[in-house]
Amino acid sequence: MKKIKGTPVSSGIYMEKIKVLERDNEIEAKKGLGAEAEGERAARAFSLAKEQVEKLKAEISGDEALIFDAHLEMLDDPTITEGVQGYIDQDYTAEYAVFQAKNDIKEIFNQMEDEYFKARSNDVEDIMMRVLNNLKGKSAEEEKNNFILVTDELYPSETLEMDFRKIKGIATLRGSKTSHTTILANNFKIPALISIDSVDLSEIEGKLAIIDAINGVLIVEPDEETKKIYEEKIKNYEEANEELKKYIDKKAVTKSGKELKVYANIGSEIEAKTALENGAEGVGLFRSEFLFLGRNNAPDEDEQYRAYKAAVIMMAGKPVIVRTMDIGADKQVNYLNLKEEDNPQMGLRAIRISLKDKPLFKTQLRALLRASYYGDLRVMLPMIISVEEIKKTREIINECLDELKKEQRHFKMFKLGIMIETPAAAIIADELGKHADFFSIGTNDLVSYTLAIDRTNNDLSSYRDDYHTAVMRLLKMIADGAHQNDIEVGICGAMGADPKMLDYYLDIGIDEVSVSLGKILETKRNVIEHE
Ligand code: PEP
Ligand code: MG
Numbered sequence: 001m002k003k004i005k006g007t008p009v010s011s012g013i014y015m016e017k018i019k020v021l022e023r024d025n026e027i028e029a030k031k032g033l034g035a036e037a038e039g040e041r042a043a044r045a046f047s048l049a050k051e052q053v054e055k056l057k058a059e060i061s062g063d064e065a066l067i068f069d070a071h072l073e074m075l076d077d078p079t080i081t082e083g084v085q086g087y088i089d090q091d092y093t094a095e096y097a098v099f100q101a102k103n104d105i106k107e108i109f110n111q112m113e114d115e116y117f118k119a120r121s122n123d124v125e126d127i128m129m130r131v132l133n134n135l136k137g138k139s140a141e142e143e144k145n146n147f148i149l150v151t152d153e154l155y156p157s158e159t160l161e162m163d164f165r166k167i168k169g170i171a172t173l174r175g176s177k178t179s180h181t182t183i184l185a186n187n188f189k190i191p192a193l194i195s196i197d198s199v200d201l202s203e204i205e206g207k208l209a210i211i212d213a214i215n216g217v218l219i220v221e222p223d224e225e226t227k228k229i230y231e232e233k234i235k236n237y238e239e240a241n242e243e244l245k246k247y248i249d250k251k252a253v254t255k256s257g258k259e260l261k262v263y264a265n266i267g268s269e270i271e272a273k274t275a276l277e278n279g280a281e282g283v284g285l286f287r288s289e290f291l292f293l294g295r296n297n298a299p300d301e302d303e304q305y306r307a308y309k310a311a312v313i314m315m316a317g318k319p320v321i322v323r324t325m326d327i328g329a330d331k332q333v334n335y336l337n338l339k340e341e342d343n344p345q346m347g348l349r350a351i352r353i354s355l356k357d358k359p360l361f362k363t364q365l366r367a368l369l370r371a372s373y374y375g376d377l378r379v380m381l382p383m384i385i386s387v388e389e390i391k392k393t394r395e396i397i398n399e400c401l402d403e404l405k406k407e408q409r410h411f412k413m414f415k416l417g418i419m420i421e422t423p424a425a426a427i428i429a430d431e432l433g434k435h436a437d438f439f440s441i442g443t444n445d446l447v448s449y450t451l452a453i454d455r456t457n458n459d460l461s462s463y464r465d466d467y468h469t470a471v472m473r474l475l476k477m478i479a480d481g482a483h484q485n486d487i488e489v490g491i492c493g494a495m496g497a498d499p500k501m502l503d504y505y506l507d508i509g510i511d512e513v514s515v516s517l518g519k520i521l522e523t524k525r526n527v528i529e530h531e
Contacts, residue, residue, distance in 0.1 A: 002204075002220040006171055006193030007461075008213040010185035010518065013234050014148065014168040015210045015227070018220070020201045021151035027100075032093035042084055042094040045134035049127060050075050052134075070120075071127050079105060080124075095135050102128035110296070121296055148211050150201060150218075164188040169211030171196050171218045174458060183494075186516030187271060193218060195458050244521040248279035252527040258506050260527050263319070263514035265492060269310040272320070274517050279524060282319035282376075284440065284514020285492040286311060288364070289326045297335050298360060301367045308371035319376045321440065321492075321514075323419065324364055326350045326382040330456050336360075345454055350383035355392055366400045369411040380417040380440055385424040390416070390435040421445035421493070426474040429481025439482045440514070443493025447471055466495050472504070479508040490514055499526045506530070 032038040050072060057068035074080055083104055087097035102124060109121040148169035170185050175194030185192035191213035210219040210230050214237075219226060252262045263284030264275035268291070275283060291299050291307055299307075312320050327333055328349020336357070341347035354361040368379050381393060394416065404411045420426055421442030429439065443466070448455040450470050453463050465471075482489035488511040495501055496513035505513065515523050 001223045001226060002199075004171070004197045004199055004218040004220065006196035006216055006218060007458075008192070008216045009175070009182040009194050010170075010190055010192035010516075011213050012169075012189065012191030012518075013210065013212050013214060013230065013237050014191055015208070015222075015230060015234065016146050016148045016168045018150050018204050018207050018209050019147035020205045021149055021154070027096050029096050029100075030093050031091045032088075032096075035088050035091055038088050038092070038094045038097070039085065041135060042088060042097060042131075045094065045098070045131045046075055046081070048134045049130045052130065053127075067123070070123055074123060074127050075131075080128075095132060098128055098131050098135065102132075148209055148218075150196075150204065152201075164190065169193075169209075169213070169218075171211060173198065183265070183516060184267065186494075186518045187265065187267065187274075189518035195461075244525060247521050247524040247528065248277075250279070250524060250528060252281070252524045254506065254527055254530040256531060260502075260506060260510065261490075261512040262520055262524050262527065263321075263490070263492075263512055264520055265514050265516050266311070269307045269314065271517060272311040272314040275520070276314065276316075276318075278517055278520045280318075280517075280520050282321070282512075282514075283311065283315060284319075284321050284490055284496075284512060285380075286320060286322040287326065288322050288324060289331055292325055292327060292333055293331060295333075295335075298333075298363070301363045301370075304364060304367035305370045308368055308377065309374050312371055312375035312377050315375065317375055319378055321378045321380055321417065322368060323380050323382050324351070324354055324361070324368075327353055345448070345456075351381045351389055351393070352383065354381075355389065358396065361393075361396060362400055365397055366404065368414060369397070369400055369404060370409060372412040372414040373410040377412075378415040378417060378438065380419055380438070382419045382442070383421060383445070384418040384432065385422050387428075387431055387435050390418060390432065394435075417487075419492070420478050421449070423450050423474060426478050429478045430484050431481075433481045433485030433487055436487065438487050439478060439489040441475065441478055441489065441491045441493060443471075443491060443495035446474065446493065447495070450474060466498065467500075475504070476508050479510060483509060488512065497523050499523075502526055502530055 053068050053071050053075070057065050080101060083101035084097045087100050088094060105124050106121045109124065146166050146168045148171065149167050150171045153172055153174040154170065167190055170190055170192040172194050173196055175182065182192060182194065191211050193211065193213055193216060196218060204220050207220050208222070210222050210226070212219065222230065251259065253259045261281050263282040264278070264280035265285040265287070266272055266275055266283055267287045272283060291304060308322055326349065327336065328347060329344045336353065338348060348356070368377065371377055381389065384390065397416070401411070401413065415437035417438035417440060418425070418432060418436045419442045420429060420439050422445070425432060426446065433439070444455060447464065447466055451463060451465065451468060453460045479489050490512035491505070491510055492514040497515040497519040513523060
């Protein structure tokens with residue numbers, strides 16, 4: 001039995017086998033068993049891949065099945081098979097041959113101007129990784145099991161490809177409390193630890209473990225006694241969660257009658273369903289940039305429209321606040337061709353990119369205006385520091401409105417709010433409030449910028465003080481700025497769910513908190529039980 005300490009960032013307890021996330025960044029260029037034997041291994045892996053894809057195709061229907069047809073064609077495509085054979089003929093292992101051929105073909109696709117071929121590069125990655133897994137003997141069955149994911153660090157784009165239903169715990173060597181992986185773990189109610197003690201990852205692969213993200217420990221190969229104790233703890237934890245369900249349909253009103261609406265933070269339209277099931281009274285932050293990550297081109301207007309519309313329809317009349325694309329800092333995409341920056345946290349990010357790349361911004365705004373027709377959609381702008389940015393955005397929205405009118409499309413103007421997550425915005429909140437329809441405080445960034453602490457640098461965690469007087473004063477200034485202008489003010493950063501802050505929020509007149517999916521019911525209970 002080995003106890004590895006870590007910092008809990010998403011609570012919960014679970015017992016499951018560990019899976020170490022491997023990144024196939026490199027495969028050693030090794031000579032194999034000879035061209036004939038390696039060729040046979042590759043052929044078996046390809047034919048198994050075909051069987052697997054056929055099976056997946058049979059399980060689903062409609063447009064989604066088409067993607068599997070494309071995968072099947074690729075598995076027979078001579079560019080791919082001959083590419084692999086070329087390396088095998090040079091006596092390399094089948095693994096190296098598949099890996100190299102994949103890189104060669106992706107390189108060719110990426111160089112093509114045509115967006116269609118660029119997008120195909122992801123499909124090549126997908127099928128070749130399947131073949132590679134087959135070569136490594138990872139069975140489909142194994143891929144289906146639940147696991148505790150352990151890795152050095154998890155990047156936002158990687159998490160997009162994961163099936164979160166199978167991940168029963170996350171433990172990372174690095175990471176930070178406000179990183180987007182932490183946010184996702186919270187959203188999916190996955191117990192998570194960051195900054196775990198150093199450990200040889202290959203030694204713990206496949207071992208049974210308990211992740212205790214309440215006490216901050218990962219116990220690898222627990223002995224019988226520990227297992228028994230934890231089985232009881234897990235049962236109690238699950239029962240407590242069950243107990244919280246009674247708050248699902250209740251309004252979040254304190255005993256003295258003050259209301260603090262509890263909304264949910266989501267990263268995709270699918271999560272709107274979970275938000276509703278967990279009693280959310282609205283969506284206070286739809287992080288639209290998650291639609292843009294982990295791909296080779298930006299989603300077009302129709303794709304975005306479908307995603308926003310789905311969330312709005314799912315929330316059935318409840319407000320859905322979509323934040324415009326917040327790319328930059330720890331959420332990078334390569335297709336925008338942004339320059340590398342020395343200080344990305346304070347660089348070209350969020351609204352700054354949107355205002356610089358007008359066609360990109362217009363695509364998003366048009367999609368939002370169209371989706372707004374179907375319910376109470378509201379839009380907010382990230383990283384605002386000036387009135388000018390809101391005015392420019394309104395001008396661009398007006399252009400979009402004119403276009404949509406001419407095109408005779410269904411659309412509706414939305415309420416346009418802003419995120420207050422820079423000290424500059426907090427200090428001029430009274431001014432900004434004249435031009436915005438609502439405020440939402442992004443405490444993750446606000447604390448970071450106020451205290452000059454890089455939110456991704458965990459070595460600075462001892463400096464991060466959410467309760468710093470400077471932060472408290474800024475929160476009050478923001479709330480006052482909103483009230484002077486008769487607009488609502490919410491909190492969508494992680495501090496929104498902090499029970500220790502509840503008194504203060506009610507005092508300064510915060511109208512709404514938007515919290516991760518895993519914290520909705522707990523927050524509702526805290527409000528309802530508050531005097
Ligand atoms: C914030 O900064 O508090 C926030 C909600 O935005 P994000 O965490 O996505 O930067
Ligand atoms: Mg932010």
